[in-house]
Amino acid sequence: xxxxxxxxxxxxxxxxxxxxxxxxxxxxxxxxxxxxxxxxxxxxxxxxxxxxxxxxxxxxxxxxxxxxxxxxxxxxxxxxxxxxxxxxxxxxxxxxxxxxxxxxxxxxxxxxxxxxxxxxxxxxxxxxxxxxxxxxxxxxxxxxxxxxxxxxxxxxxxxxxxxxxxxxxxxxxxxxxxxxxxxxxxxxxxxx
Amino acid sequence: xxxxxxxxxxxxxxxxxxxxxxxxxxxxxxxxxxxxxxxxxxxxxxxxxxxxxxxxxxxxxxxxxxxxxxxxxxxxxxxxxxxxxxxxxxxxxxxxxxxxxxxxxxxxxxxxxxxxxxxxxxxxxxxxxxxxxxxxxxxxxxxxxxxxxxxxxxxxxxxxxxxxxxxxxxxxxxxxxxxxxxxxxxxxxxxxxxxxxxxxxxxxxxxxxxxxxxxxxxxxxxxxxxxxxx
Numbered sequence: 001x002x003x004x005x006x007x008x009x010x011x012x013x014x015x016x017x018x019x020x021x022x023x024x025x026x027x028x029x030x031x032x033x034x035x036x037x038x039x040x041x042x043x044x045x046x047x048x049x050x051x052x053x054x055x056x057x058x059x060x061x062x063x064x065x066x067x068x069x070x071x072x073x074x075x076x077x078x079x080x081x082x083x084x085x086x087x088x089x090x091x092x093x094x095x096x097x098x099x100x101x102x103x104x105x106x107x108x109x110x111x112x113x114x115x116x117x118x119x120x121x122x123x124x125x126x127x128x129x130x131x132x133x134x135x136x137x138x139x140x141x142x143x144x145x146x147x148x149x150x151x152x153x154x155x156x157x158x159x160x161x162x163x164x165x166x167x168x169x170x171x172x173x174x175x176x177x178x179x180x181x182x183x184x185x186x187x188x189x190x191x192x
Numbered sequence: 193x194x195x196x197x198x199x200x201x202x203x204x205x206x207x208x209x210x211x212x213x214x215x216x217x218x219x220x221x222x223x224x225x226x227x228x229x230x231x232x233x234x235x236x237x238x239x240x241x242x243x244x245x246x247x248x249x250x251x252x253x254x255x256x257x258x259x260x261x262x263x264x265x266x267x268x269x270x271x272x273x274x275x276x277x278x279x280x281x282x283x284x285x286x287x288x289x290x291x292x293x294x295x296x297x298x299x300x301x302x303x304x305x306x307x308x309x310x311x312x313x314x315x316x317x318x319x320x321x322x323x324x325x326x327x328x329x330x331x332x333x334x335x336x337x338x339x340x341x342x343x344x345x346x347x348x349x350x351x352x353x354x355x356x357x358x359x360x361x362x363x364x365x366x367x368x369x370x371x372x373x374x375x376x377x378x379x380x381x382x383x384x385x386x387x388x389x390x391x392x393x394x395x396x397x398x399x400x401x402x403x404x405x406x407x408x409x410x411x412x413x414x415x416x417x418x419x420x421x422x
Contacts, residue, residue: 027269029262036258041250048251050211058253065261070268080235084242091210091241099214099331127239130232134239150244152202153209153237181201188236 010038013131016082017075024072032069035082040065043090049154050094060097064090081131137187145180152177195227197376203357204230208237214334215401218326219357221305222399223377296324296338300362300397311338320345326399336401341365343395347388354404356380363396365389 011019011034022031043064047057067089075085138146151162163173199207199220206212207220224231294302296311310327317323320342328334338361341347347365359377367388372378380386390396 029265032265033258036261039245040253040257040261042245042248044253045248045251046245049248054251057251058257061253062257062261062264066264066268069265080238081242083246084239087241087245088238090245091208095210096330102331102333130236131239131242134236135243138240138243149240153205153240153244177202181205184240185201 013081013083017077020068020072020075020082020085021077023069024075032065035068036065039068039083039086043086046087046090046154047094052094052097056097060093061090063093067093078127080127084127084131133188137184140187141180141183144176145183148173148176148180149184152180194373195229195375197370197372197378198227198230199223199357199377200379201233203379204233205237205240208234208241213401213403214328214331215336216355216357216403218305218309218328218334218336219359219377219399219401222303222359222361223375225304226375296397303361303399306399309336314340318348321348323348334401336399338397338399340395340397341390343390343392345390347390347396347398354402356400356402358398358400361397361399363394364391365396365398366391 016035016038019028019031019035022028023035040061044057044061047060048054052060064086068086071089075082079085080088138149141149148162148166151165152159159170159173159177162168162177163170166173168176203212203216203220207217212220220230224234294307294311296302302311306326308329310329312325312327314322314324322340324338324340326336326338328336339347343363357377357379358372360372360374362374364371364373365388366372367378367386369378369386371391372388
């Protein structure tokens with residue numbers, strides 16, 4: 001079996017979405033290889049940044065990619081882009097892992113995505129529009145605000161972690177997180 | 193429902209990022225069930241997660257990781273087709289095979305996100321104040337409480353070390369910062385001694401969870417402390 005890896009730059013969002021759809025439609029292993037080479041190392045990096053040890057991060061990243069294969073039919077490009085969808089899978093498996101580590105594994109799992117699923121009838125903003133505006137808003141943040149946002153997004157204990165990384169007092173960090181989120185909100189709502 | 197009080201952007205971001213603990217996450221999920229605006233914000237923060245995932249510096253996998261993934265897929269595909277079809281059908285049938293709406297004692301419908309939780313009996317914890325422990329199925333350690341407080345009564349008095357998330361289900365209460373109605377969520381931070389009082393037109397039922405520790409003050413507080421295991 002041959003797996004064609006991508007030559008040149010990384011595939012764009014539309015190409016990644018087509019790969020997931022290819023898995024859903026035809027169990028396309030070449031598409032899976034493309035997704036794997038792009039996302040597995042990134043999901044591993046995300047899980048490590050959020051505090052998991054290296055080997056656990058890789059195990060869960062592996063499980064994330066297998067979930068992508070199994071649940072490809074559930075991917076809806078009108079709801080979320082490929083990266084966002086795979087991010088939520090990684091987030092949910094990370095939560096499951098941390099809970100299993102804390103409690104006996106006997107309990108039934110409730111998937112957070114089920115809790116968050118919107119009741120029918122809701123008009124959703126098109127995922128492509130939302131992702132384009134989020135991308136533009138993130139690009140418009142100052143370097144410091146982008147870093148504060150990144151650290152508070154990935155960190156399990158946001159404020160104390162940022163305080164340590166930036167060498168700032170906790171109170172200062174709290175107000176900077178608020179400012180960065182306020183700026184992001186203003187950008188998303190079209191103010192400047 | 194006219195919702196006036198929402199979770200902070202930081203809490204919505206942490207829910208999207210997966211770093212909000214189970215108790216507060218359930219309170220926020222209960223808010224989201226009734227608030228399209230906050231659902232959209234969570235979707236935006238999930239998109240932030242997608243963009244950050246795109247931009248993160250990749251960490252190389254072990255050399256045989258992809259081969260191992262393919263072997264796992266092969267193992268699943270052999271004989272798993274029928275099981276998968278059955279699972280897909282069950283998933284498709286799920287909305288119709290809906291659980292009957294569970295009721296809180298007193299005939300109040302339980303919010304959808306709590307339907308899988310175990311709801312304890314109402315326990316008297318003070319004059320006009322009852323509480324019920326809510327168990328999250330996959331996280332027995334989560335601290336989640338339903339409070340049922342009579343008209344004109346104070347909610348259990350406490351000072352905070354952490355942040356308290358409270359979602360109003362029935363009735364209303366008022367504190368120094370405003371009036372809270374069904375669908376509203378308040379986040380009270382530590383350092384603030386606040387004193388919510390239920391409005392006079394009826395009892396108030398709310399769902400509350402605490403992130404971090406709590407120091408109860410006053411006689412009610414000391415009474416409730418062992419009950420809420422804080």
